[in-house]
Amino acid sequence: MTLVAGCGGLDARTSSPTSGKGSSADVADARKKLAKLAVKGRAPRTGFNRDNFGPAWADVDHNGCDTRNDILKRDLRDEKFKPGTHDCIVLSGVLDDPYSGKTIDFKRGQDTSTAVQIDHLVPLSDAWQKGAQQWAASKRKEFANDPLNLLAVDGPLNNQKSDSDAATWLPPRKDYRCAYIARQIEVKTKYEVWVTAAEKTAMEGVLSSC
Secondary structure (H helix, E strand, O other): OOOOOOOOOOOOOOOOOOOOOOOHHHHHHHHHHHHHOOEOOOOOOOOOOHHHHOOOOOOOOOOOOOHHHHHHHHHOEEEEEOOOOOOOOEEEEEEEOOOOOOEEEEEOOOOOHHHEEEEEOOOHHHHHOOOHHHOOHHHHHHHHHOHHHEEEEEHHHHHHHOOOOOOOOOOOOHHHHHHHHHHHHHHHHHHOOOEOHHHHHHHHHHHOOO
16 A cells, blocks of 8 residues: 555655645545544553564564665665675665755764664654553564654654654654654554543644644
């Protein structure tokens, strides 16, 4: 299923949205899905650990490349790959950052790789407090590596976001917020992750401006 790069979603393995405005049909679809999400309070963060979601960047699709490099390959342009890795390890490329609108040169290295990070649109900690504690380990691993929930973004902004939901953090690039919220809704719908009342209100506010 290929979805447009606005308020809806996308073919998460082959494309990455950079525009924020979607068609009225996409907006309506996001609103319908949001209306169906369960609304509850946050469960305690007790017991949360990154390891609860399996090894970081596992090769869950068995294509020979880890998830981080899969997403870099999908979201960057003008990529260069490490020789002998079957175009798996991305050495460099250019990111048109959806969160800020900036153009970022990515270069693999101990001191440079963090300029571009892979964001979980729905953070693992957020999911943990909204249903994932009860999931099987296999489902948590799938969630952590699902391309639908992953996006290459500006590293400092990803650090700023941390484990925030829509009630406490939105991309500074306002014309990307429709796509951002719609994709969070898509992920939460797929995995039946609930939303808080404040989070739902924030999402509704963004969608009303799409």
